[in-house]
Amino acid sequence: MAAEKDLFVEKIIQTLQANGFPEKKVTLPLEKMYEISESKKLNFNDVLTELAAQGINHEKLSDKILFSQVEQNNQDIHQKIFDRLKGMDPKDMMKNAQSILSSMSPEELQAMQEMYQSMTPSQREELAKRAQEMNP
Structure with a gap:
């Protein structure tokens, strides 16, 4: 598939x-x-x-x-965000989410917001579902 x-x-x-x-x-x-x-x-x-x-x-x-x-700048920001999360245990990811967010630049935060806003409702639901699974 x-x-x-x-x-x-x-x-x-x-x-x-x-x-x-x-x-x-x-x-x-x-x-x-x-x-x-x-x-x-x-x-x-x-x-x-x-x-x-x-x-x-x-x-x-x-x-x-x-x-x-995608504007190259936003693409670089997205890659940087995902690089921070790569290899992190899902439980650790949830524990560290606040520190990750607080260490992001305004541009990175804006890129995250834009990425979320461009998601379809079903993608947002799937994201919420995965977040709940990571933090039982």
């Missing part, structure tokens, strides 16, 4: 590039993207998460999805 998702992500990237990405913002039909994902037995929100991890932002409009490149 992971291979199927990787292939689909790669196909989306190729389609975006064929339409001028990353220099241009590119829209694709939202409903069609969900249909294709469903036909491949994939969760489109997971695909979007993978694209975001590769530096591709998205914004869902009424009937289209707009893709744009």
Whole structure:
């Protein structure tokens, strides 16, 4: 299943590039993207998460999805944040969350807020669920 998702992500990237990405913002039909994902037995929100991890932002409009490149500065900030968390035991992560947040620069905090705000409701629910699992 992971291979199927990787292939689909790669196909989306190729389609975006064929339409001028990353220099241009590119829209694709939202409903069609969900249909294709469903036909491949994939969760489109997971695909979007993978694209975001590769530096591709998205914004869902009424009937289209707009893709744009993450500004390099924000991408570097996200990487720096995740590097701090890498390898940390989930229980330690929750214990140290406050100190991690307090040591972040205003730009890093803003990047975290933007990342959270760009999540879909289901992604936010999943994040909350994982946080609860880490802190029983």
